[in-house]
Amino acid sequence: MTDERIVSLERLTKSFGSLAVLRGIDLTVDRGQVICIIGPSGSGKTTLLRCINLLEQPDSGRVVVDGAELTDPDADIDKARRTIGMVFQAFNLFRHLSVLDNVTVAQRKVLKRGRTDAIEVARANLAKVGLSDKEDAMPVQLSGGQQQRVAIARALAMDPHLMLFDEPTSALDPELVGDVLAVMRELADEGMTMVVVTHEMQFAREVADEVLFMDAGIVVEQGPADQVIGDPTHERTRTFLARVLNPAQGKPVP
Amino acid sequence: MVSPVRMSRRRRGQVIRGVQYAVLVAVAVTLALLADWQEIARAFFNLPVAAAQFPSIITTALVNTAVYSVLGFCFGLVLAVPLALMKLSSVPPYRWIATVYVEFFRGVPALLVFVTFGFGVPLAFQLRFDIYSTVMLSLGLVGAAYMAETIRAGIQAVDTGQVEAARSLGMSHGRTMVTIVIPQAFRIVLPPLTNELILLTKDSSLIYLLGLATSQYELAKFARDVLNTTASMTPLLLAGLCYLIITVPLSHLSRYLERRTGGRTVGTPESTGIEVEA
Numbered sequence: 001m002t003d004e005r006i007v008s009l010e011r012l013t014k015s016f017g018s019l020a021v022l023r024g025i026d027l028t029v030d031r032g033q034v035i036c037i038i039g040p041s042g043s044g045k046t047t048l049l050r051c052i053n054l055l056e057q058p059d060s061g062r063v064v065v066d067g068a069e070l071t072d073p074d075a076d077i078d079k080a081r082r083t084i085g086m087v088f089q090a091f092n093l094f095r096h097l098s099v100l101d102n103v104t105v106a107q108r109k110v111l112k113r114g115r116t117d118a119i120e121v122a123r124a125n126l127a128k129v130g131l132s133d134k135e136d137a138m139p140v141q142l143s144g145g146q147q148q149r150v151a152i153a154r155a156l157a158m159d160p161h162l163m164l165f166d167e168p169t170s171a172l173d174p175e176l177v178g179d180v181l182a183v184m185r186e187l188a189d190e191g192m193t194m195v196v197v198t199h200e201m202q203f204a205r206e207v208a209d210e211v212l213f214m215d216a217g218i219v220v221e222q223g224p225a226d227q228v229i230g231d232p233t234h235e236r237t238r239t240f241l242a243r244v245l246n247p248a249q250g251k252p253v254p
Numbered sequence: 255m256v257s258p259v260r261m262s263r264r265r266r267g268q269v270i271r272g273v274q275y276a277v278l279v280a281v282a283v284t285l286a287l288l289a290d291w292q293e294i295a296r297a298f299f300n301l302p303v304a305a306a307q308f309p310s311i312i313t314t315a316l317v318n319t320a321v322y323s324v325l326g327f328c329f330g331l332v333l334a335v336p337l338a339l340m341k342l343s344s345v346p347p348y349r350w351i352a353t354v355y356v357e358f359f360r361g362v363p364a365l366l367v368f369v370t371f372g373f374g375v376p377l378a379f380q381l382r383f384d385i386y387s388t389v390m391l392s393l394g395l396v397g398a399a400y401m402a403e404t405i406r407a408g409i410q411a412v413d414t415g416q417v418e419a420a421r422s423l424g425m426s427h428g429r430t431m432v433t434i435v436i437p438q439a440f441r442i443v444l445p446p447l448t449n450e451l452i453l454l455t456k457d458s459s460l461i462y463l464l465g466l467a468t469s470q471y472e473l474a475k476f477a478r479d480v481l482n483t484t485a486s487m488t489p490l491l492l493a494g495l496c497y498l499i500i501t502v503p504l505s506h507l508s509r510y511l512e513r514r515t516g517g518r519t520v521g522t523p524e525s526t527g528i529e530v531e532a
């Protein structure tokens with residue numbers, strides 16, 4: 001049982017000042033699962049995702065990843081984070097390092113891999129995201145889509161057990177979204193465990209095993225993608241999906 | 255009655271500019287006529303006096319000024335980095351110590367610091383510093399206060415996303431600082447640090463207060479010494495030009511570096527929330 005389960009969040013709460021952003025979240029993720037989190041702006045999706053690798057410290061509740069309780073004050077967070085890859089909306093490539101160095105730096109400094117090994121792993125992952133020819137480029141020389149794919153390669157080079165994505169395509173020009181989603185789709189097909197905050201409903205529908213709809217700090221609805229996106233039971237989910245799927249119209253779709 | 259002169263905007267602009275040039279020329283001509291050129295030439299452009307200063311004004315004075323400034327700058331930089339990190343510490347006493355240091359050395363005249371290490375400390379503690387140590391300490395301690403503030407602002411100007419990316423890869427706080435934040439902060443602070451070197455170069459002239467052997471003379475002391483013996487201001491002018499030989503290229507370098515970093519300047523201290531765990 002515990003072997004199957006990679007993430008479990010219990011009664012998670014988080015406030016910023018007087019603003020309760022997470023109000024008791026329970027979530028479990030099994031190995032190999034792809035979970036998409038959708039919900040309106042400000043509903044706490046990013047905060048929830050950041051609680052999984054403790055970039056955000058929850059106020060109460062438990063976070064257990066890979067059998068280790070990260071909310072335990074004695075937990076070795078740095079060690080746990082090595083195997084939890086994270087991809088940010090703003091890419092956050094190290095801007096003073098070349099593409100290759102971006103992908104090798106943590107392997108070398110954190111995993112203590114040798115230079116040649118690190119480069120070999122980096123090249124394999126850059127090839128995987130289709131950017132073998134860019135290894136000497138600096139981040140500013142790349143398009144947003146390319147930067148995001150490097151960021152994915154950087155996370156993959158650590159051999160993560162779990163990948164967290166926070167709206168990885170929201171900052172991209174529409175024509176660049178496809179490349180990034182293609183990489184993520186391939187990852188999902190290979191069996192990577194993924195938690196993805198996204199507004200890409202098509203992607204969620206095709207790739208996610210489960211979709212979570214969050215609003216105002218709670219999980220309103222959770223279930224198979226086709227059900228939550230295709231046939232939501234809650235009124236709030238319907239209203240949200242109507243706005244996202246049909247932004248021009250602004251009224252619920254059947 | 256003269257009918258009102260109606261000028262186009264462009265014509266008016268030309269006239270105004272013409273008047274400005276006329277005033278400038280008038281003032282220049284007046285000064286040129288009033289000035290006693292022979293006297294000025296004798297005082298400032300005394301060629302025999304000027305010629306006599308070479309090569310030692312370059313080989314001794316200019317070189318010493320550069321050496322003193324660089325020594326002070328390097329020592330200051332070495333002090334400034336830990337001070338900057340202390341200012342960002344999450345442990346309040348570290349912040350207090352760094353703040354007191356910075357406020358103190360920015361608040362007192364550099365002259366007092368020079369007197370302290372040139373005369374005060376040697377007298378009080380029977381210590382004898384050589385001149386290089388005195389200069390390194392005095393310039394370094396003062397420079398560190400300014401550089402610490404610059405470096406602190408530079409560290410805070412590094413995007414928090416960079417820190418989060420590093421931490422999410424399992425880097426510790428210290429490792430993140432060393433590998434990600436400080437190298438980026440360094441690029442950001444290079445232009446202001448270059449300006450700091452310019453200021454220290456000029457401050458190095460305060461050494462002239464201290465007792466120096468001739469071989470230790472820097473530009474200001476050198477020029478003053480010659481002034482005493484020749485009663486000519488030519489050496490002062492020469493020394494001034496020598497300072498410019500150092501400072502003008504540095505200020506161009508600073509501007510070049512600033513352009514190269516894409517105008518990413520040091521932000522306001524409160525702009526981001528990076529804290530160093532001590």
Ligand SMILES: Nc1ncnc2c1ncn2[C@@H]1O[C@H](COP(=O)(O)OP(=O)(O)OP(=O)(O)O)[C@@H](O)[C@H]1O
Nearest residue numbers: 016017019021039040041042043044045046047048
């Ligand atoms: N560090 C912080 N300090 C204060 N308030 C914060 C902080 N981070 C997030 N918030 C607030 O918490 C709420 C939830 O933020 P969160 O980023 O989790 O929402 P989200 O669902 O990811 O929204 P979006 O779709 O816009 O990304 C927002 O109102 C936000 O302003």
Ligand SMILES: [Mg+2]
Nearest residue numbers: 045046047167
């Ligand atoms: Mg968000």
